[in-house]
Amino acid sequence: xxxxxxxxxxxxxxxFATTNAYAKKNSGxxxxxxxxxxxxxANAEAFVRFxxxxxxxxxxxxxxxxxxxxxxxxxxxxQWGVSPVFDSYFQPFEAYRxxxxxxxxxQVHPDSIQLIKQGVHQKYHMRNVLAKIDGKNxxxxxxxxxxxxxxxxxxxxxxxxxxxxxxxxASGVSAVLQIVRSFLATGKQPERTVxxxxxxxxxxxxxxxxxxxxxxxxxxxxxGYLNFDMIGRNNDESRPWHVVYFFTKGTPxxxxxxxxxxxxxxxxxQPDYRAWDNPVGGSDNETFAKLGIPIMWYHTDWHxxxxxxxxxxxxxxxxxxxxxxxxxxxxxxxxANISCLLxxxxxxxxxxxxxL
Numbered sequence: 001x002x003x004x005x006x007x008x009x010x011x012x013x014x015x016f017a018t019t020n021a022y023a024k025k026n027s028g029x030x031x032x033x034x035x036x037x038x039x040x041x042a043n044a045e046a047f048v049r050f051x052x053x054x055x056x057x058x059x060x061x062x063x064x065x066x067x068x069x070x071x072x073x074x075x076x077x078x079q080w081g082v083s084p085v086f087d088s089y090f091q092p093f094e095a096y097r098x099x100x101x102x103x104x105x106x107q108v109h110p111d112s113i114q115l116i117k118q119g120v121h122q123k124y125h126m127r128n129v130l131a132k133i134d135g136k137n138x139x140x141x142x143x144x145x146x147x148x149x150x151x152x153x154x155x156x157x158x159x160x161x162x163x164x165x166x167x168x169x170a171s172g173v174s175a176v177l178q179i180v181r182s183f184l185a186t187g188k189q190p191e192r193t194v195x196x197x198x199x200x201x202x203x204x205x206x207x208x209x210x211x212x213x214x215x216x217x218x219x220x221x222x223x224g225y226l227n228f229d230m231i232g233r234n235n236d237e238s239r240p241w242h243v244v245y246f247f248t249k250g251t252p253x254x255x256x257x258x259x260x261x262x263x264x265x266x267x268x269x270q271p272d273y274r275a276w277d278n279p280v281g282g283s284d285n286e287t288f289a290k291l292g293i294p295i296m297w298y299h300t301d302w303h304x305x306x307x308x309x310x311x312x313x314x315x316x317x318x319x320x321x322x323x324x325x326x327x328x329x330x331x332x333x334x335x336a337n338i339s340c341l342l343x344x345x346x347x348x349x350x351x352x353x354x355x356l
Contacts, residue, residue, distance in 0.1 A: 032333055035182035036265070039325050041318045043181075047174035048232070048321075051148065052166035052313045059165060060152030061201040061208075062095075062124035069148050070127050073173065073198050077131045082180055085130035085195055093211040095124040095201060106204050108211040128208045129198040133183055133190060135336065140192040141221050142335045144179060144328075145209065145284055146172030146228040147202030151307060160309035167303070167311050172228030173198060175298075175325040182329045190336040192223065199284050202229075209284035213291060222288070224251075224335045226296040229283035231324045232316040235301030240317060241270040243324055246297040248289070249275035253338075254296050254331070261330040269323050296331055298324055 029037070050056075050072060057065045074089035085091070096113045098104040099120040106124060107113055129148070135141075150165030164170075180196050201207030213219055234240055247254035255273050262269055279295040280286040289295050300320065305311040 031186035031188040032330060035179075035186045035329055035333065036326055038181045038185045039178045039322060039329060041322050043178055044171075044174045044316075044318060044321050044325070045313070047177050048166055048170040048316060049313045051170035051173060052164040052311075054162050054164065058152040058163040059148065059150045061126050061149040061204055063152060065152075066149055066200065067127070070129050070198070070200065073129045073148060073177070076177060077129070077180065077196075080180060080184060082131040082133065082184070082196070085132050089129050089131060091128040091130055091208075091212065093126055093128070093208070093215075095126060095204070095207050097122050106201070106207060108201075108207050109214065124201070124204075126200040126208060128200050128212055130212075131180065131196045133194045133196075135190045135192040135194065137191055138193050139221055140223050141195060141218060142192050142224045142226075142332065143195040143197055143222055143288070144176055144226040144228075144332050145197035145199055146176045147199040147208065147284060148173045149200050149203050149208075151203050157309065163307065163309055164312045166313040166316055167233045167300075168230045168306065169202070169228065170313070171230065171232030171316060171321055174321065175228050175231060175328060178325050179329045179332060183333075186333075190333070191339070192336045194332070194336050202284055206284055206287055209287040213287050219291065222291075222293050224294045224296070225285065225288040226298075226328060226332050226335065227283055227285040227288075228298055228328070230302075230306075231298050231300050232318075232321045233300055233303045233305075233311075234317055234320075235303055239270065241268050241320060241323070242300065243269055243271050243320070244274060244299045244301055245271040246274045246276050246279050246285070246295065246299065248279055248294040249277050251294040253334075254294065257331050257334050258327060261327055265326070265330070267323050267327055268319070269327060296328075296335075298328060300324075 051069055056069055059066050059069045077089055095106040095108050096116045097106045098116055147169050151163045153162045155161055176196055199208035279289045279297060285295045285297045
């Protein structure tokens with residue numbers, strides 16, 4: 001146990017020592033500082049206001065407006081020169097369920113699809129949007145993700161009929177997009193490959209992340225996953241800096257990094273740290289947690305406009321969204337570069353050291 005504790009302390013201390021040494025030697029901004037400088041409110045507003053505009057009618061998965069949202073994200077990735085994970089930025093997939101008079105959830109697993117197709121059924125066409133920055137070690141991968149779909153619109157509603165989904169989850173998409181630009185701005189290749197994922201079909205059952213996990217040939221090489229879902233609102237207006245930070249209990253470094261980064265970079269956040277044995281439930285983090293992949297997950301808690309037309313861009317706490325994006329960039333940067341972490345095996349209570 002002493003050896004393992006030393007491993008995590010050494011990794012964290014070495015990280016900050018290296019960062020300070022870089023600054024002194026180069027008398028200029030560190031890669032992390034270069035990345036942080038790219039994150040700002042103007043970009044956050046541009047991304048959120050486009051995705052949550054009435055014209056996109058709530059970005060329901062499988063609709064034309066959902067495809068427009070995906071096209072928008074892919075066009076930004078292409079403009080910035082980030083490589084697609086596959087031949088294009090899109091990972092298309094189909095989801096099936098029985099016809100609407102029967103109870104049944106949409107499915108993406110081939111065994112379930114085969115059964116559903118034996119009768120009258122529905123078929124949805126969806127697309128994940130995926131990009132990457134290759135690491136020095138291409139055999140190790142970390143992923144940051146947010147779902148870009150929402151629940152569409154209801155023409156029978158009296159009044160506002162559009163579920164804009166500014167917080168859920170245009171806010172999370174904006175953070176991933178800003179972090180793409182931050183990684184590029186560091187001028188440094190990460191040790192591990194970083195995949196930037198924008199999931200489709202989350203609102204219909206985590207469909208995009210499930211399809212990715214069951215078809216991605218290198219899924220066993222994924223060493224960590226950072227998830228955003230609803231990071232732009234206040235659950236309690238008297239606590240404007242409140243954020244819930246879930247992380248895998250067996251990877252205590254994830255909690256320590258956030259505490260150290262908030263202090264080191266003087267960031268305005270008041271996290272509710274929630275170490276979770278296995279962070280399943282709630283969002284796309286479930287897909288990866290079930291595979292034993294260590295998780296970070298930011299969430300600003302529920303609010304009265306959850307899954308209602310009132311979830312609009314004008315209600316976003318832009319300052320908090322920017323601060324969460326900054327801390328997340330720093331956490332992902334460490335996840336992509338630090339070599340020694342600690343996690344708890346599902347099969348035993350003792351902790352074991354692993355090279356990520």
